[in-house]
Amino acid sequence: MSEETTAMPMSDSGSESRRRSPVEWLKDLRDNRAHLFLLGFMLLASLAVIDFRTWLVLTISGVAMGAMLFLMASGMTLTFGLMSVLNLAHGAFISLGAFAGGTVLAFWLDGFTDAPSLLTNLVAIVPALLFAALVAGVVGLVFEKLVIKPVYGDHLKQILVTVGGSIILMQLIEVIWGPNEIPVTRPESLSGAFFVPEFLPLIGGIVLEKYRLLAVVLGLAIYAAMLWVIDRTRIGILIRAGVESREMVEIQGYRIHLLFLGVFVAGSALAGLGGVMWGMYKELLTPHMGDEMMISVIVVIILGGLGSIRGCFYGALLVGLINLYIGFVEPRLAAVATVGLMVGVLMWRPQGLIPVIKI
């Protein structure tokens, strides 16, 4: 292995006009766009061993899974990136969102979920999503003030205190909603599946679960919205600046703590949103459902590069896809695959797929 691993200079304007050989192009992709390289590799490699129709169904399911994972993980990567706060109670916010949203769907607006019309169902789904985000966001606000604020800058204390906070939150869920699991039925228009007509070439005859399509659409919409905020708005510039250097943000005259509080609340709200989606997917709510997702969430944010929204998105896609592919080929290996993916990526790129440079 003697290939050149030095990254090509980005500002080399001459390289665009020069024709590059496919090998060069691949090497560039591998070194400078590792997330796309890995995603492409995974898609092609799985396609080689799984027949096309099954592969397509698995891929859409994997992307749906990834979209939900992204919703659940994005808040945590931002809080870590901006303030290097390790919030291990993030899973409890996922559960909290699931219960809050589930309450709207199963108890308050349950009349709207039975009708087979998508429009009627949305009357219940939209408030459920908003209510979940609101509850998780408000609890996040209180949680930051009470639990996180006293332990800035000390990872060990953060781990201890947020694990404790997580237990308290999950117990509170049991106090409010009772110790029993709560079944949540998906709204009528989202249960069941689409059947692609047989006569269509290539994709004819495949079955796509409607709910997964909703997860994909919602995940992509929120990813796009987050990218817009991060890339185009002043708040986004501030967040990126804060990830690089908190002190310099303060020197410019901005109160970094206020910014962080906002990001923490937004991150908690996103966890809540992800929680409802996950709850509707599982159709069963338990106080520990968020905590059970934490391993995957942590894998996703480490894989993507701590603090990176784009990295989080691609990390979530990769974890979602590998779960489905490996689960199909050899179900017993599915759980190992996620962690194996992380180990592999970290050996290759210890800073994650899309690292955020900290000065």
Next chain:
Amino acid sequence: MAEPILTLSGVKADIDQYHILHGVDLVVPKGELTVLLGRNGAGKSTTLRTIMGLTTLTGGTVTYQGQDISRWPTPKIARAGIAFVPESMGIFGLLTVRENLVLAAVNGPMDEARLQWIFDLFPPLKKFWDKPAGTLSGGQKQMLAIARAVIEPRELLLVDEPTKGLAPAIINDLADAFEQLKEQQVSILLVEQNFNFSRRLGQSVAVMNDGAVVHAGTMTELAENDELQQDLLGLGLGAHQ
């Protein structure tokens, strides 16, 4: 001497368990450029950081425009009109030049005329407007750091060793920029090791040693007195002239 814009009296500061400043007394006259000289480790940078509220003050007071700002948080000090360019420059390398300046303009959109003035001072900033600031050269980064400090009118600039490691041509550009700021009556406190640069720009001067100011006066006085220079700075400055 003009009335002071900033006064430090008996300022003490610690970093971890080390006492760095042992009672700094310093006056920065309004509308003048004051140079803070001294050997490495004398406490010059810590003095600037303490004014900015970045190093905790353990004694004494910092008075800015008649207000005691000793215990103010850093953002409040910045919004009161004090801009700080640290020695590391503190450029956000992943942000573009434009984004760096957008953030620096805390009070809203950038003023077009002022931006044009900055482009005239530092043409590379216009050229690399949408490039990540991390890709700029050292001198261009310093230009951006100073542009960031003056993108909005500020009362007082604290600049830490802007010429460090830069080529003479760029140092000249920076000196021109400081000249223009002086004409605009901006008060500046400049930490500098380059004596020729400081002598060209400075009106008043303070020399620090071992965490305290050991000499304060006008630049003309120090520049004309070789013995004093020898004594305070330990430089054989004849060689530079």
